[in-house]
Amino acid sequence: MEAIVRIENALCRIGRDNVLQVDSFQILQGEHWCLYGPNGAGKSLLANLLAGKRPESLNYVSYWDGFDPARDIHIVSFEEQQRLWLRDNRLDISEYRSDAQDTGTVAINLIQSSRPANQQDPNLLNRLLDTLGLVEFSAKGIRYLSSGQIRKVLLARALYSRQEGLPQLLILDDPLESIDRESQQRIVDCIEQFSHAGFSSLQLCRRSSHILPGVTHLAVIDKLRLLAQGKRSQVESVDDFCRVQAKKPKLPVNIPECPDLEEALTANSQPLIQLDGVDAGYGEMKVLNDINWRMEADHHVLIEGPNGCGKSTLLSLIDGENHKGYGQQVFLFGRRKGSGETIWEVKAQFGIISNELHNKYVKGWRVIDVVVSGFFDSIGLYDDSGASEKVVAKEWLSALGISDFERHFYNEISFGQQRLVLLARAMVKHPRVLILDEPCVGLDDYHRELILGMLDLIAVQANTQIVYVSHVVGERPTCINQRLGFEKCKTGGFTLTQVTA
Numbered sequence: 242m243e244a245i246v247r248i249e250n251a252l253c254r255i256g257r258d259n260v261l262q263v264d265s266f267q268i269l270q271g272e273h274w275c276l277y278g279p280n281g282a283g284k285s286l287l288a289n290l291l292a293g294k295r296p297e298s299l300n301y302v303s304y305w306d307g308f309d310p311a312r313d314i315h316i317v318s319f320e321e322q323q324r325l326w327l328r329d330n331r332l333d334i335s336e337y338r339s340d341a342q343d344t345g346t347v348a349i350n351l352i353q354s355s356r357p358a359n360q361q362d363p364n365l366l367n368r369l370l371d372t373l374g375l376v377e378f379s380a381k382g383i384r385y386l387s388s389g390q391i392r393k394v395l396l397a398r399a400l401y402s403r404q405e406g407l408p409q410l411l412i413l414d415d416p417l418e419s420i421d422r423e424s425q426q427r428i429v430d431c432i433e434q435f436s437h438a439g440f441s442s443l444q445l446c447r448r449s450s451h452i453l454p455g456v457t458h459l460a461v462i463d464k465l466r467l468l469a470q471g472k473r474s475q476v477e478s479v480d481d482f483c484r485v486q487a488k489k490p491k492l493p494v495n496i497p498e499c500p501d502l503e504e505a506l507t508a509n510s511q512p513l514i515q516l517d518g519v520d521a522g523y524g525e526m527k528v529l530n531d532i533n534w535r536m537e538a539d540h541h542v543l544i545e546g547p548n549g550c551g552k553s554t555l556l557s558l559i560d561g562e563n564h565k566g567y568g569q570q571v572f573l574f575g576r577r578k579g580s581g582e583t584i585w586e587v588k589a590q591f592g593i594i595s596n597e598l599h600n601k602y603v604k605g606w607r608v609i610d611v612v613v614s615g616f617f618d619s620i621g622l623y624d625d626s627g628a629s630e631k632v633v634a635k636e637w638l639s640a641l642g643i644s645d646f647e648r649h650f651y652n653e654i655s656f657g658q659q660r661l662v663l664l665a666r667a668m669v670k671h672p673r674v675l676i677l678d679e680p681c682v683g684l685d686d687y688h689r690e691l692i693l694g695m696l697d698l699i700a701v702q703a704n705t706q707i708v709y710v711s712h713v714v715g716e717r718p719t720c721i722n723q724r725l726g727f728e729k730c731k732t733g734g735f736t737l738t739q740v741t742a
Contacts, residue, residue, distance in 0.1 A: 244267040245270050253290055261286050261287060275444040275445075277452065279485060279657070280656050313408065314410045315402055316414070317411075348375065348380070356401060369400055388419055388596055404439075408439065416432070417429075420712075447685035458473055460476070461481045461482050495702065496702050512537055512572065514534065518531050519569045528551040528734050534725065541706055544708065545711060552710045555737075559676075594667055599660070609634055611662055611666055612662060634665065638665055640665075641665055664680070668703075671703060676708045677709050696720065726740050
């Protein structure tokens with residue numbers, strides 16, 4: 242059987258010092274591969290090389306006769322989500338009006354755009370919408386969808402684009418990551434249905450538990466080298482695969498010292514966060530309904546819920562980003578929101594890690610500058626940083642084991658390392674509340690364990706309380722002592738309910 246794509250004797254540079262080396266790799270028609278490895282292993286680089294998105298592709302990559310990578314390779318990735326976010330999720334004037342008329346890119350239109358107007362297939366479209374659970378979201382703008390919902394829209398677009406009689410390659414970058422359990426099963430079922438419909442596939446995967454059932458072949462990659470490749474059943478038993486799975490992080494004994502601890506403790510008599518009957522939505526679309534929540538000074542909170550239930554909207558109500566929090570019964574640190582405080586006074590009390598923040602740091606920022614910007618609650622540096630700020634920043638980079646990357650550019654380090662940098666950024670000012678919106682999304686097991694372990698250290702050694710948002714069952718730091726879930730309301734939207742911690 243002929244290969245639809247092949248790489249031979251490839252050298253591909255990333256950053257100043259790192260080079261991906263691939264002696265030989267190919268995907269035959271009908272094969273379904275998983276490229277498995279930790280953060281920074283080179284998975285995305287290899288995928289971009291295969292897809293013809295690297296200048297080196299012309300020298301090292303060959304395709305099936307008549308195969309056009311621009312037409313026949315379809316990618317579902319975090320990068321594509323980021324591109325859509327940058328284009329479509331920007332604040333605009335409609336968000337400050339009650340009608341919110343500007344929906345941006347509508348989900349169903351985005352899916353249909355993968356086919357010419359004269360080749361639309363309503364039956365296929367409806368089948369995809371139903372299988373992926375997108376029927377009720379198809380007419381909404383993607384700016385109002387959750388990250389998981391957008392992922393399903395991108396998958397639907399890729400599968401809808403198939404052309405009969407043409408070999409095609411579907412590249413899936415961690416398709417089950419940051420997805421609730423029901424959505425994971427829908428994605429697995431959908432991919433399984435289409436796996437024999439003219440597509441070959443390449444899954445990029447950081448966690449062995451997320452390798453899709455339909456994968457026939459497996460390649461292990463680490464430190465920019467392919468370590469093993471072949472049939473799945475054979476590779477899963479080799480030492481390199483087991484070694485990547487077994488790698489464990491080493492946690493520090495102590496975190497950087499927290500200043501002014503005694504002073505901060507005197508304010509512990511007031512609830513840190515209190516919401517009484519709070520609502521939020523966009524135009525006629527209600528997202529949150531009658532939210533009641535009291536977070537005391539000794540609480541470490543887990544907030545759970547499916548994609549699209551309003552977790553990120555809830556966080557934006559308290560951290561100052563969402564104007565709909567004003568004029569309602571929202572109290573922060575004993576003071577009603579909108580009672581004369583500035584947004585910067587609010588932000589000074591919070592440390593934030595989120596996908597949105599992750600997306601805002603693009604090319605040009607060095608790691609040390611990203612961390613120091615946490616003192617100013619800004620993207621980048623809008624004020625001169627002093628020696629004291631850099632000392633604290635370096636202490637946190639050292640505690641997280643990434644001090645060697647201090648002078649590296651943020652966009653050139655791995656996704657997992659970037660997450661650690663954002664944790665350092667959030668903690669340099671020793672915030673009263675650390676808000677973590679899906680902090681482990683996109684992380685391999687090693688970095689996931691490191692993040693969770695560091696959060697437990699922070700909970701014990703700092704005067705910082707944790708708000709941890711996730712929909713991954715079992716993924717939480719051990720310090721959690723308050724657990725909140727979302728319940729759908731008959732009148733629309735979701736409300737919060739407290740469950741056993």
